[in-house]
Amino acid sequence: MMNRRHFFGKSAMGIGSVLMASQIPMNLLASESSKALSKPLGFQVWTIKDQLIKDFPGTLKMMAKLGYQSVEMCSPPGYVSSGFGPLVSMKGSEMKKIVEDAGLVLESTHYGMGELRENLSERINFAHESGQKQMIASSFGLPKDAKMSDWQKAADELNEIGAKTKKAGIQMGFHNHHMEFEKLDGVYIYDKLLEHFDPKLVKMQFQVAVISIGIKAATYFAKYPGRFISAHLADWSSTTNKQVPVGQGIVDWKELFAAAKKCGVKNYFVEIDPETFKESANYIRRL
Numbered sequence: 001m002m003n004r005r006h007f008f009g010k011s012a013m014g015i016g017s018v019l020m021a022s023q024i025p026m027n028l029l030a031s032e033s034s035k036a037l038s039k040p041l042g043f044q045v046w047t048i049k050d051q052l053i054k055d056f057p058g059t060l061k062m063m064a065k066l067g068y069q070s071v072e073m074c075s076p077p078g079y080v081s082s083g084f085g086p087l088v089s090m091k092g093s094e095m096k097k098i099v100e101d102a103g104l105v106l107e108s109t110h111y112g113m114g115e116l117r118e119n120l121s122e123r124i125n126f127a128h129e130s131g132q133k134q135m136i137a138s139s140f141g142l143p144k145d146a147k148m149s150d151w152q153k154a155a156d157e158l159n160e161i162g163a164k165t166k167k168a169g170i171q172m173g174f175h176n177h178h179m180e181f182e183k184l185d186g187v188y189i190y191d192k193l194l195e196h197f198d199p200k201l202v203k204m205q206f207q208v209a210v211i212s213i214g215i216k217a218a219t220y221f222a223k224y225p226g227r228f229i230s231a232h233l234a235d236w237s238s239t240t241n242k243q244v245p246v247g248q249g250i251v252d253w254k255e256l257f258a259a260a261k262k263c264g265v266k267n268y269f270v271e272i273d274p275e276t277f278k279e280s281a282n283y284i285r286r287l
Helices: 004-008 015-021 046-054 056-065 077-082 092-101 113-118 120-130 148-167 189-196 208-213 217-223 253-263 274-286
Strands: 041-044 070-074 105-111 134-137 171-175 202-207 228-233 235-237 242-244 267-270
Touching (some): 041 046, 041 274, 056 092, 077 113, 092 105, 105 120, 113 120, 113 134, 134 148, 148 171, 171 228, 202 217, 208 235, 217 253
Parallel strands (some): 134 171, 171 202, 228 267
Antiparallel strands (some): 235 242
16 A cells, blocks of 8 residues: 555665755744745654654754645554654643644644544643644545445544544644545545545545546545645655656646635645755745
8 A cells, every 4th residue: 555655765865964954044944935835834753753753843843944834643552663762751732842843833743543532631632731722534444445435434533533533623634645646436535535524524635646647636625615624745756757846846836725725635744755845945935
C-alpha cells in the first residue's frame, strides 16, 4: 500500500544543511504569507521526524526560518513504532510552548486509529492542552484485501469518534493515501468514504501527492465544497516520475489554491522531501 515512505523515499541531502542555508529574517516571514493561500503556510513533521526527535525546539525554529508558520504533528503515543517514543513524556502544554517559542502555531495533529479507538479522552485532553483545533485520523490501517464494507464500517466508527471530538470543540478529519484511490466494485474507495462520512463530524485532509496517479486535488475541492479542512502539499514530475519541489511539477497551484479557498480549506501543510522545503516555501510565498 502506498504510504508516506513509498512516496517520499530517502532524502539525498540532510535537512540540517538545507535549514542552515536559509537567511530569511523571522520578522520578514510573518508579513510574507502567500496571497494565493491567504492562510499561514505549514509543514507536516513526518519527513523530518528523525531530526525533529533529536532536537525538537531547534528543528521547529529552523523550519520557521525557512518560511513556515504552522506545524502539523504526529501523535507521539500513536507513532511510537515510527520513532516518536522520545516525545511521549512531553505534556501538551509543554509542546504548545515550544512550538510557539519557535514562532509557529500547532492546530492539527495526526493520530492512529488505534489510539482514537482506545484512548480518545486522553488524546482529546492532549489536543486541548497543546492548542489543537483539528485531530486527523491518518489511516484506518485496513489490510490490502479489505472490502468496501470494511471501509464503510471504519467510516462509521470515525463518525462516532468525530461526534465525541466535536462535542469537545475539536474537528475530526481523515487523511488519504494512494490506496483510497483504488477502485472496489467499480468505485473509488475515497468517493465512497465521502458519501459515508457525516460532513459535520468528519472533514477531509487531501494529500496532493496523489497527483502522481492522476488525481487532482482541485477537482475534489470543486466537487465537494465544505468537505475539506486541510491539505498536504507536494509536487510530482511526470518526466522523471519523482517528487519535485512545489511549483516545479505538474500540479496547477493557482487552480488548486483558488479551489481550496472556495472549498473552505483552513490549513496547508507541505509534506515533502526535506531538501525541497526551502524551495517549496519560496515558491508558495511568491505565488
